[in-house]
Amino acid sequence: MTERIHAIQDDYPDDIAWCFGCGRLNENGYHFRTYWNGYQTETTYEPKKEHIAIPGFVYGGLIGALVDCHGTGSASLALHRKNGFEPGSGEEPPRFVTGSLHVDFLKPTPQNVILKAVGTVEEIHPKKWKVNVEVFAGESLCAKGEVIAVVMPSSFTK
């Protein structure tokens, strides 16, 4: 029996838990879940059979979506930790939006392999965090990304 690691998205309040990429309440979404692995962050995802660019290779748009949500989730984890909290601690985490997304596709990403996004987070402004992301298919580094994540303005949910 393996324990399910507590992800930051498990703690988002219900009204902002609908993201197609990482919202636990979006029935049709990807349900990306982002958590700490030491001082780096991780999100894993197994693409569905339809998520192809050409037969045998994963669709780049899915990798972009993974990098995007992994970036905002990682920033949330990092600011939450800076504030003294960890996922599962019962405190509501800060929610981020994407300011910019960049992905370099290094090589074709094979289908039928679990993808793992690994993030390194850096504060560049009190409300703005940079997340460098590496996307692996198994052991193979297939894409590198960078997300600038910005604390969600409170007006978004009004």
Added chain:
Amino acid sequence: MTERIHAIQDDYPDDIAWCFGCGRLNENGYHFRTYWNGYQTETTYEPKKEHIAIPGFVYGGLIGALVDCHGTGSASLALHRKNGFEPGSGEEPPRFVTGSLHVDFLKPTPQNVILKAVGTVEEIHPKKWKVNVEVFAGESLCAKGEVIAVVMPSSFTK
């Protein structure tokens, strides 16, 4: 009765028409279609109800996917035109893959509005094209993107 504009994806050979974003044969995909509007390129898409970031606003990962496929489709249109052909001319168009994808999210993108990606294409190398993309929700410019598209290596489909 409105005539359906011929898109570059209509002319991709069957074996590379499976892209989740823009493949006409992928039953579960977005079916993005990219065509000329004068010297610029266009792709329109109406997000589905589940494609939200938070209720009322479109998911950034979908916008990234739109920019991505619009970029490769626009590069294909441009090289095809350089070679003397237009969509529907009966010639097989060149197929591109994404080298890099960049998106700046300028403002929240409202749900329930048709998105339009507008592309400007520039050849930067015989096998590499840069596509600048603007994404509008109605009249509102919501995101800007840049795609470096690379001619698909023939090894991809072997």
